[in-house]
Amino acid sequence: MPTDPALDPSVAARLKRDEHGLVAAIVQQHDSGEVLMLGWMDDEALHRTLTEGRVTFWSRSRQEYWRKGDTSGHAQHVRSVALDCDGDALLVRVEQVGAACHTGDRTCFDAGDLGAVVGAGA
Amino acid sequence: MPTDPALDPSVAARLKRDEHGLVAAIVQQHDSGEVLMLGWMDDEALHRTLTEGRVTFWSRSRQEYWRKGDTSGHAQHVRSVALDCDGDALLVRVEQVGAACHTGDRTCFDAGDLGAVVGAGA
Numbered sequence: 001m002p003t004d005p006a007l008d009p010s011v012a013a014r015l016k017r018d019e020h021g022l023v024a025a026i027v028q029q030h031d032s033g034e035v036l037m038l039g040w041m042d043d044e045a046l047h048r049t050l051t052e053g054r055v056t057f058w059s060r061s062r063q064e065y066w067r068k069g070d071t072s073g074h075a076q077h078v079r080s081v082a083l084d085c086d087g088d089a090l091l092v093r094v095e096q097v098g099a100a101c102h103t104g105d106r107t108c109f110d111a112g113d114l115g116a117v118v119g120a121g122a
Numbered sequence: 123m124p125t126d127p128a129l130d131p132s133v134a135a136r137l138k139r140d141e142h143g144l145v146a147a148i149v150q151q152h153d154s155g156e157v158l159m160l161g162w163m164d165d166e167a168l169h170r171t172l173t174e175g176r177v178t179f180w181s182r183s184r185q186e187y188w189r190k191g192d193t194s195g196h197a198q199h200v201r202s203v204a205l206d207c208d209g210d211a212l213l214v215r216v217e218q219v220g221a222a223c224h225t226g227d228r229t230c231f232d233a234g235d236l237g238a239v240v241g242a243g244a
Contacts, residue, residue, distance in 0.1 A: 024146050033155020034155070035150055037206065038206060050239065052241075079241070081235075082236060086230075089160035089230070089231075091234075095241070095243070097243075108206040108208075109205070114133055114172055114205055116202055117174070
């Protein structure tokens with residue numbers, strides 16, 4: 001038995017990573033449907049997220065693994081993880097403890113409305 | 123008056139683009155909360171999305187602008203657009219006509235469940 005088992009090869013084969021080895025991970029509150037944040041995962045971060053019940057990202061700014069909530073207390077408990085049709089994005093549905101955003105906002109999008117023109121169609 | 127006005131400079135200044143000049147755009151059905159897909163936008167795609175009432179992406183595979191629905195009929199009518207706290211992700215809330223995924227699925231994540239271990243916490 002390997003002491004540090006890697007991501008399931010059948011999952012790894014489906015990933016379309018960017019030039020940094022990363023895929024985008026959309027995090028959504030499982031019951032309300034709120035989109036909480038966007039993070040990034042490499043194979044190891046995805047492996048941990050799929051097996052530990054907690055969400056781990058790769059921090060592009062700090063260049064290190066980052067298990068959400070370990071310092072802030074604002075953990076993300078995994079409910080499901082799905083890969084998109086072309087393998088470059090993940091949808092991670094969670095139970096979010098407290099604020100998802102480091103600013104203290106519930107989501108990272110709360111303060112950022114850009115005043116779009118609303119489409120007349122449909 | 124410019125004939126091809128660019129993205130509002132106050133918005134452009136807040137974007138943290140990747141090395142290809144792109145930010146990630148999460149697309150969500152405005153009422154149900156379904157996460158439909160992830161696309162990519164450069165400044166011009168965002169400008170068009172904010173002003174036309176329809177969602178336009180930059181296609182990384184085809185290297186061209188792509189107004190969702192122009193060929194498929196599956197348009198995305200804009201309800202709101204928000205930028206996240208660090209400027210590298212957009213949340214675009216839409217009214218989606220028909221299937222969001224090119225496979226015919228409602229969302230690009232419908233067929234991709236990865237069988238995550240469900241977190242015990244919270």
